[in-house]
Amino acid sequence: MMFIPHSDAERDEMLAAIGIQSMDDLFEAIPKRYRFPKINLHEGMTEIEASAQLKEIAEADLSVEDVSCFLGAGAYHHYIPAVIDNLISRGEFYTAYTPYQPEISQGTLQGIFEYQSLIARLTGMEAANASHYDGATACAEAGILAYHQFRGKRKKILVSPGLHPHYAAVMQTYLENFDGVHIEIPEFKSLDSVTPQNLADLIDEETAMVMVQYPDFFGQLFDYSEFAEIVHAKGALFCMSVNPIALGLLKTPGEMGADIVVGEGQPLGIPLSLGGPYLGLFAAKKDLIRKVSGRIVGETVDNRGQKAYVLTLTAREQHIRREKATSNICSNQGLNALTAAIYLSLLGKKGLQDVARLCYDKAHYAAERISKIPGFHVLNSTPFFHEFAVACPAPVSEINEHLLHHGILGGLDLSRMIPSLQNVMLIAVTELNSKEAIDDFCRILSGDENDDES
Amino acid sequence: MMFIPHSDAERDEMLAAIGIQSMDDLFEAIPKRYRFPKINLHEGMTEIEASAQLKEIAEADLSVEDVSCFLGAGAYHHYIPAVIDNLISRGEFYTAYTPYQPEISQGTLQGIFEYQSLIARLTGMEAANASHYDGATACAEAGILAYHQFRGKRKKILVSPGLHPHYAAVMQTYLENFDGVHIEIPEFKSLDSVTPQNLADLIDEETAMVMVQYPDFFGQLFDYSEFAEIVHAKGALFCMSVNPIALGLLKTPGEMGADIVVGEGQPLGIPLSLGGPYLGLFAAKKDLIRKVSGRIVGETVDNRGQKAYVLTLTAREQHIRREKATSNICSNQGLNALTAAIYLSLLGKKGLQDVARLCYDKAHYAAERISKIPGFHVLNSTPFFHEFAVACPAPVSEINEHLLHHGILGGLDLSRMIPSLQNVMLIAVTELNSKEAIDDFCRILSGDENDDES
Amino acid sequence: REQKTIFELSSEGRNGFRFPKSDVKAAELPNDLMRETLPLPELSEMDVVRHYTRLSALNYSVDTGFYPLGSCTMKYNPKICEKAARFSGFSQLHPLQPVETVQGALLILYEMQEILQEISGFHAASLTPAAGAHGEFSGVKMIAAYHNQRDNSRRKVMLIPDSAHGTNPASSVMCGFRVQPVNTNERGNIDLKSLAAYCNDELAGIMITNPNTLGLFDENLIEAIDMVHQAGGLVYGDGANMNALLGIAKPAELGFDVMHFNLHKTFATPHGGGGPGAGAVCCTERLRDFLPGPIAAVIEPATDELPPLYGWKMPEKSIGQVGSFWGHFDVIVKAYTYCLMLGRDGLKRVAEFATLNANYLMSALKDVYPLPYDRICMHEFVLDVKWPDAPDVRALDVAKRLMDYDFHPPTNYFPLIVHEALMIEPTETESKQTLDLFIEAMRSIAKEAHEQPELLHDAPVNTPFGRMDEVKAAKDLKITE
Amino acid sequence: REQKTIFELSSEGRNGFRFPKSDVKAAELPNDLMRETLPLPELSEMDVVRHYTRLSALNYSVDTGFYPLGSCTMKYNPKICEKAARFSGFSQLHPLQPVETVQGALLILYEMQEILQEISGFHAASLTPAAGAHGEFSGVKMIAAYHNQRDNSRRKVMLIPDSAHGTNPASSVMCGFRVQPVNTNERGNIDLKSLAAYCNDELAGIMITNPNTLGLFDENLIEAIDMVHQAGGLVYGDGANMNALLGIAKPAELGFDVMHFNLHKTFATPHGGGGPGAGAVCCTERLRDFLPGPIAAVIEPATDELPPLYGWKMPEKSIGQVGSFWGHFDVIVKAYTYCLMLGRDGLKRVAEFATLNANYLMSALKDVYPLPYDRICMHEFVLDVKWPDAPDVRALDVAKRLMDYDFHPPTNYFPLIVHEALMIEPTETESKQTLDLFIEAMRSIAKEAHEQPELLHDAPVNTPFGRMDEVKAAKDLKITE
Incomplete structure (x- = not known):
């Protein structure tokens, strides 16, 4: 029997x-x-059959490895x-459970x-x-934190239109209509x-948190330092959603005065996989840490005097606090967090700077080239990272269809x-x-396709 | 620097x-x-560049995964x-050295x-x-063993024309003209x-060893039991080169009276890889073991009373015996032997029987179908395994070219x-x-290609 | 066994991964937006490989041993599932590609929805939740949305049995409900009297784990569900224990309205040291429009010549999107592969043998460990480590001592209604031989508890690390270096 | 730490891998040719995974620690090489496919031949040998073939320095030569007087390892080679120590006639716990026709429109085929990837930093360990563990004690001319930090040797297993279960 080791004789013995x-x-x-x-459902199949079938299904998809990809967003x-x-294919990592037993989980815990x-x-x-599930839920969790920070007394969460629309949608799913938020x-x-200027006017004494994205959904970069001061002057929390690759080059949210930093960790070595599983980054000022949901690992010592790590501040969590917990989070993205850690360790200081710089330079090269094509117009007027918006002379879906014929996955419509x-x-x-x-x-x-052979 | 960790400062400190x-x-x-x-040579390149280049090179090849393959031989x-x-991607296995230090090599040794x-x-x-390098060198090593068994006094090694021609060629490279062999x-x-009947007449008192293949190069199966008696009656050693998958079904060389069994272990879970690295199987009767070249692992105990394993009978080996060694073998196919062990453990008794039976039945089905095609004639008249020879109405290279157009890798010319x-x-x-x-x-x-769309 | 951190291993100027030189000209940088320092470690590729390889050796895992972890279903994770998920046609798909270029992926999502529906009896499914608790949040939110759209905003009470997972109350509160515990009776079932008291017009619903966290199929289940339905409430099913029901009973037929699945429990996808999992949510007809989305759908039906065209569809009154994109596709591929291989009969055998294994362990241990609910269990059972003649030995001690026998401890101190609970779930993938070794270890520990309790208090000693100073960790809070 | 064997884990009726049902009818079996029993173990997939995962944890490896193994060049094995070799277009090629369908593979073989030639200065190369010793056998056989075709069959003496690898004499004997040792002088060079005595018309050649196994570049090399050539002999180069010469000197320019490479030493392919390696053989013009084959060749030159067509070519007077097919292609892909990434300058840096590391270790240890040849070494060096004031401590003791410090022991008792030899080769991929830790361990062991020698005699104690009863293994010979 598939993945069940019992022989008939053993089964009978056990009965x-x-x-x-x-x-x-x-x-x-x-x-x-x-009962019964x-x-x-179909009958089961063997590994040989299943892998052949899955290979065929996979071949019906167009892998970004086989095209030129300009999709981001x-x-x-x-x-x-x-x-x-x-490394992450090592069974000791990926088949391990949540490290509730620190004596035999130091690999995961130190990681x-x-x-x-x-x-x-x-x-x-x-x-x-x-970690949290992904960039969007990390944003929502920031909102929940802000709600609790003010004990529900501030009901407004102000979100920049530069935040990824999906993230804003998920914040709404989580928070809208919850206790009047x-x-x-x-x-x-x-x-x-x-x-940031246009957002500043909307902050009021009701505002629990202001959320911006950096670089924003359109790739735009702003220095939020002054903005952070404005937010703080109104007594609200300032949260920034970041792209971690961009931080290889850019001024940090910490320097700008963010109270909470969230973001999508996928760019840190995690495959695209049609959108998941990704990695929700969540960082905060120290004085907020006890309000942060999700797991936290802390350093300690064992009874043999060894430096070691444990899940800590567990009193915040749902399995202890039950209805008083601020979140129901149980599993997180352990393996993807490990992936990101390996990626960052491997690239290190220089590697992350290099990749950020390459993304920056190439995006600007592309924008400059595109801006010279008649009918196309780059809309970004401020510095940008990774991506930029371009006004096109035709519906994007039509252009993308055309690009696809030439083995190019165009940008987002x-x-x-x-x-x-x-x-x-x-x-x-x-x-x-x-x-x-x-x-x-x-x-x-x-429209100059003369040399193209595809 | 690629794979060299030193910073300039460290280098200077070390100098x-x-x-x-x-x-x-x-x-x-x-x-x-x-000096200098x-x-x-070209300049070096990064992993990103190298992997793109290698991907492109690999795509110039036709993988058997993407065709229907009838090549064996x-x-x-x-x-x-x-x-x-x-499992074999685990660094502890594939980046380990030869297990000369048994205290920290029990993984490889027990494997x-x-x-x-x-x-x-x-x-x-x-x-x-x-293990030895592959099927062919295992045959040659059997010949060397036979030479030493008779202290060079028997100079003839009789080889069946049913032995893979490459194996015979390698035996010649190793042995021909060596001390009159x-x-x-x-x-x-x-x-x-x-x-076997036709071979029996050629055995004489000069013969050190008789070598047959089972199934032979043409897939033919014979019971060599009586033949083994004839060989032994002449005082020679009897060696069989086997396909391990066939042994899932077939009477063993041991039962038939073989003194030495060699063979190609590739079918036991080792990728085709254009022909290597493969796995030379080598088994023998117990009284020959001290004359067998290559490494041997034996069971023992450590000084804590644990059952453990070590390389044993090392006194036979070149690093001890130098010019008195019977072989210069140093590295073998450790990881591929481990692969074969994993394959056999996983399939186990039933799995190996099943795969052998599938190969047997499908080969016979194919032969029966082909025998009905006008102009084609199956030459095998005895039971066969895995493969069979077919007389064709045209040069095989022409037929294969045609097959290739239809995504089929034809059999060996x-x-x-x-x-x-x-x-x-x-x-x-x-x-x-x-x-x-x-x-x-x-x-x-x-020649009936009507429904074919390729 | 202490390992240096990557920061301690760092050496200035080292670089583990080089990028190609730029093939375009350098763009002007926004000077006032540049960071000054980037305090990341500097390691070689080998440093990184050694560090993580050595770290991994400090972990227990399914690939190295037995996890009798109640409520966690730590079964074997087939390697072919890992391989399939890594096919370039799955792992290298951008979430925003045109649907025409991801028909294979959408087929898998669509069929996985269908498989879950068929197994559970529900009419619709969404694969977007990222984890069990996330599916649970989605499902409870659907109940809230259902009552809201019926203008039943008074229905604010969610009933939760006292044996429930902690996520249940937490999810309810996140969705704006007030939580009302319901008692468990002496046979381990929902106390119907306790339930009856809350069956009024404030009732939004009840969250039931079945089999419950005692490993028991609730003998009052049908009646309880009926009472809640009668009172206008909906019934949420916590799917954590679905491993016991595959092919045995369909939750929708039992009366549940909405339920989540944990793909990483029931369908053998790996736990990853704490995720990523995947938590599908399924429901009956009346809740389908509220599902989180988008879900995979046929947007152009098959014709004689063409297969159907799959695409995305947002349910009409959806509670909305619950994650950045469309769920944990990579995990879903693994679960799909598992379902393909097991098929109809294989899935039923999972539940049968999971249950057989649990009852085998229970019957072999109940003479030496107190068993609070002594009847045939489902896929898990709970012991209560309270020996009158060894009063200072607690569940924790037994748990820690098991590590010295090379076993992962069972879930302990849960459910809360069993004070010294050890919750044991062997899963179907463990062999009789492994169970026998576990029984031997447990019986030997019971003996030690009475004769040499210090062995338990000092345990573990055969592990790379000993018991931790948890108080120090929380007090001297050091969570970054 | 003892692990059960797969036979002990076996349970009747278990099956770890299922095959599909046959889609053809059953063929008649030859009844008298069927085996009666198939005594293979019966395990589940999980049994197999756990068994081998647990076994692996008992191994030391490059991925877990430092191997200062003289003569073995245990450098880091880059992961991208493993990945590239697994591309379906490389790993899934049948050796007998038409050459038109394997042009990518042939390109790699062809270019790898060219790379080896360029690095070594030789004019031709064959990649068919399966291992270093196999390449050595091939090269020596070529020398035999060369003399034979010149009808110089009297030339039957092969000179081998007393410091040489054991494979050298063994290979010579396999090729029908008589082995004549040549002495090493007090500076660690070939003793030219000893050599001169054998430079006569029976001389077939000499096998030289350079740098030699003491880690020294032979100061008499050029003269020695010249003497052998003058006497009509050929010079074989043992390429085991090529890591020290990449970009530093070309063996062909130094006068060697034929040499093997160990791709698994010099070009970073993994050792696999004892193979598979790969052992290319390179030679000058006059030996090229004797190379084992077939080798990759351009069979139709490039045109303006088309790239060259690669194919196989058997050298004219080839010693023949040395293996079943065309060599260890999978290993060659890894070596090729490594060469692509390092390029011209990177390869030279390998030798530079391998040499730097060795000299750094040597200079840090020579005040506490006797150093028999005290001059700048190449990529390795040899210590002689003979302390007058700790006479019962041997090289073996130091080696075993190193394991307790989490290091793999150096090669010991080789070369034979240094009686208590510890032969240390750090390779270029180890960092100064690791070397410093190793120095610290070695110095601390030297101290222990004088103060607490029993720590060394009892070592190792921190390893999963202790010293073995090797005598029992050979006496009670049990090599199968």
Whole structure:
């Protein structure tokens, strides 16, 4: 039997030891009319058959490895060093349980402790947790923290229209209508209007938290230092959602005065996988740490005097606090946090700077090239990272269809998320977009396909 | 620097500790005119660049995973369970050295001990070594053993024309002209003439060893029990080269009276890899074991009373015996032996029986189908395993070219190895050839390509 | 066994991964936006490989031993599932690719929804929740949305048996409910009298884990569900224990309205040292429009020539999106592969043998360990480590001592209604041989508890690390370096 | 730490891997040819995974620690090389496919031949040998073939310095030569007087390891080679120590006629717990026709439109085929990847830093350990563990004690001319930090040797297993279960 080791003889021996006659006797507690329903599924198959079938299914998909990819918008195509899969494929890591038994879980625990340290250093914050599900839920958890910080007395969460629309949507799923909480997102008017200045006016004494994205959904970069002061002057918490690769180069949220930093950790060595599982980054100022949901690993010593690590501050968690817990989070993204830690350790200081710089330079090269194509117009007017918005002379879906014929996965059709942005493409560029591929992309965009053979 | 961890500062510190000025000073012993020659190679590249380049090179090859494969002749396309790569990718196995330090090498040592046990059981022999390079060199090592067994007094090694021609060639490279040793291989006349009966007449008092293959190069199966008696009656050693998958079903060489069993272990979970590295199986009767070259692991105890394993009988080996050693073997195929052990453990009794039976049935189904195609004629008249020879109405190279257009890798053109066998194809069938693929193959062979779309 | 941290291993100027030189010109940087220092460690590739390889050796894992962890279903994670999920056509898909370019992936999502529906009897499913608790939050939120749209905003009370997982109350509160515990009776069932008291027009619903966390199929289940339905409430099913029910009973037929699955428990995807898991949510017809989304759907039906075109669909009154994208696709591929291989009969055998294993352990231990609820259990059972003649030995001691026998401890101190609980779930993938070794260890520990209790108090000693100073960890809080 | 064997874990009727049902009819079996029993173990997939995962934890490896193994070049094995070799277009190629379908693979073989030639200065290369010793056998056989075809069959003496690897004499004997040792002088060089005595018309050649196994570049090398050539002999180069010469000197320019490479030493492919390695053989013009084959060749030159067509070519007077097919392609892909990444300058740095590391260790240890040849070494050096004031401490004791400090012992008792030899080769991939820890351990052991020698005699104690009863293993010979 597949993945069940018992022989018939062993089964019978065990039934006898229990003192029952048959397997069916195990289920007497279940009312008869519900017992053993018909399950209308296919029969099982062997590994040989399943892997052939899955290979065929996978081949129906277009892998970004086989095209030139300009899609970003919250998920980025970066190179994943070979080291990573070699390490996270180790059974001791990926088949382990949550490290509730620290004596035999130091691998996971130290790995997560180091992850927390890396995220804190990267974001310039004092503390970080062991992860949330993804960028969006990390934003929502920040909102919940803010709610509790003010004991429910401040009901407004102000969200920049530069926050990924999905993240804003998830914050709404989590928080809207909960004890009167209200999420305010100024309507998107134009890219130029998505600025900290325009957000500042909306902060009031009701505001529990202000949430911005850095770089924002359109790739825009702003120095939020002054803005943070304004937020704090109103007594609210300031939360920034970040792209961790950008922080290889950019001023940290910590330096700018953020109270909470969240973000999507996928770019740190985690495969695109159609959108998940990813990695919710969560860092905060030290004085907020006891209000942060999710697991936290702390350093301690064992009874043999060895430095060691344990899950700590567990009194916050649902299995202790039950209805008084601030979150129901149980599993997190342990293995992906480990992945990010390996990625950051491997790249280190220089590697992360290098990849950030490559993304920056290549995105600017692409924008400059595109801005010269008649009919296309780069909308970003401030510095940007990874991506930028381009007004196109035709619906983006049509352009993308055309690009796909040439083996290019075009940028995001922004109208899918922001209906007012018709004919605007959000183009992402990483270290994996070669100059040649960018040039090809521009050539197809410009309608000059003479040399193309595809 | 790639894979060199030193910073400039560390380098300088180390030079100072040594008491020299520069890196060049390390090489003063080398005569100046030979020192630091110009090396005309490209510059290095990063992992990103190298992996892109290698991916492109690999895509220029036609993987057997993407075609229907009927090639065998010493290398077989079997399914490799996912478990295997997961385990042999563990750094503790594949980055370990030869287990000369048993205190910290029990993983490899027990793995090899179990491998030896599995091979002994599979072949029906009492003993097995830790592997040779491949099937061919294992044959040659058997010849060397036979030479030493008779202290060089018997000079003839009689080899069946049913032995893989490459194996015979390697035996010649190793042994021919060495102290007057002579390898006798009766000329190939027809498939029907490749029988133990026809070989028996050539055994004489000069014969040190008789070597047959089971199943033979053409897939033929014979019971060598009586033949073994004839060999022994002449005082010679009897060696059989086997396909380990076939032994899932077939009477063992041990039962038939073989003194030595060699063979190619590749079918036991080792990838085709254009022909290597493979795995030379080597088993023998117990009284020959001290003459067997290569490593051998034996059971013992450590000084804490634990059962443990060590390399044993090392006094035979070249690092001790130097010019008195019977072999220069140093590295062997440790990781591939481990692979074979994992494969055999995983499949176990039932799995190996099943795969052998599938290969047997499918090969016979294919032969039966092909025998009905006008112009094609199956030459095998005795039971066969894995493969069989088919007389074709045209040169095999032409037929294969045609098959390739339809995504089929045809069988071996036997004229490549046995010039007298013009227009004869050696066709191999494994568990991975589905009935549908066999039917397609026959359809193309028969020239009926109407439904084909390729 | 202490290992240096990556920061201690760091050496200035070292670089484990090099990027190619840029092939475009350098762009002007926004000077006032540049960070000054980047305090990341500097290691070689080998440093990194050694560090994590050595760290991994300090972990217990399914691949190295037996986890009798109640409520966690730590079964074997087949390697082919890992391999399949790494196919480039699965792992290298951008979430925002045009649906035409991800038809294989959408097929898997669609079929996985169908499989879960068929197993559970529900009519619809969403695969977007990232974890069990996330699915639970989604399901409870659906109940809230259901009552809200019916303008039943008075229904603010969520009933939760006192044996329930801690996530149940936490999820309820996150969705704006007031939590009302319901008692468990002496046979381990929901106390119907306790329940009856709350069956009024404030009742939003009840969250039931079945089999419950005592490992028992609730003998009052049908009646309890009926009472809640009668009172206008909905019934949430906590799917954590679904491993016991595969092919044995369909939750929807038992009366549940909405339930989550833990793919990383029931469908053998690995736990990853604490995630990522995946937590699908399934429901009946009346709740389907509230599912979180988007879900995979056929957007153009199959024709004679063409297969169906799959796409995304947002349920009409959806509670919304619950994550950045569409759920844990990589995990779902593994679960799908597992379901493909087991098929109809294989899935039923999972529940049968999980239950057989649990009852075998229970019957072999109940003469030496107090068993608070002595009847045939499902896939797990709970012992209560209270020996009158060894009063200073606690569940924790037995748990820690098991490590010295090379076993992972069972879940302990849960459920809360059994004070010295050891909650044991062997799963179907463990062999009789392993169970026998575990029984031997447990019986030997029971003997030690009476004869040499200090062995238990000092345990573990054969592990790389000993008991931890948890107080220091919380007091001297050091969570980063 | 003892682990049960797979036979002890076996349980009747268990099956770890299922095959699909046959889709063809059963063929008639040859009844008299069927085996009666198949005594293989019966395990589940999980049994197998756990068994081998647990076994692996008992191994030392490059991925877990430092191997200062003289003559073995245990450097780091980059992970990308493993990944590349697993590309389906490399790992899934049948050796007998038409050359048109394996042009990528042939390109790699062809370029690898060129790379080895460029590094070594030789004119031709064959990649067919399976291992270092196999390449050595091939090369010596080529010398035999060369003399034979010149009808110089009297040339039957192969000179081998007394410091040489044991494979050298063994290979020579396999090729029909008589072995004549040549002495090493007090500076660690070939004794030219000893050599001169054998430079006559029976001389077939000499096998030289350079740098030699003392880690020294032979100061008499050029003269020695010249003497052998003058006498009509050929010079074989043992490439085991090539890691010290990459970009530093080309063996062909130094006068060698034929040499093997160990790809698993010099080019970072893993040792696999004892193989598979790969042992290319390179030679000058006059020996090229004798190379084992086939070798990769351009069979149709490139045109303006088309790249070259690669194919196989058997050298004209080849010693023949040395293995079943064409060598260890999978290993060659890894070595090729490594060369691609290092390139010209990177390869030279390998030798530089390997040499730097060795001299750094030597200079830090020579005040506490006797150093028989005190001059700048190449990539390795040899200590002689003979302390007059600790006469009962042997090299073996120091070696075993190192394990307690979590280091793999150096090669010991080799070369034979240093009686209590510890042969230390750090390789370029180890950091100064690791070397410093090793120095600390070695110095601390030297102290223990004088003050508490029993610590050394009893060592190792911190390892999963202690010293073995090797006599019992050989006497009660049990090599299968």
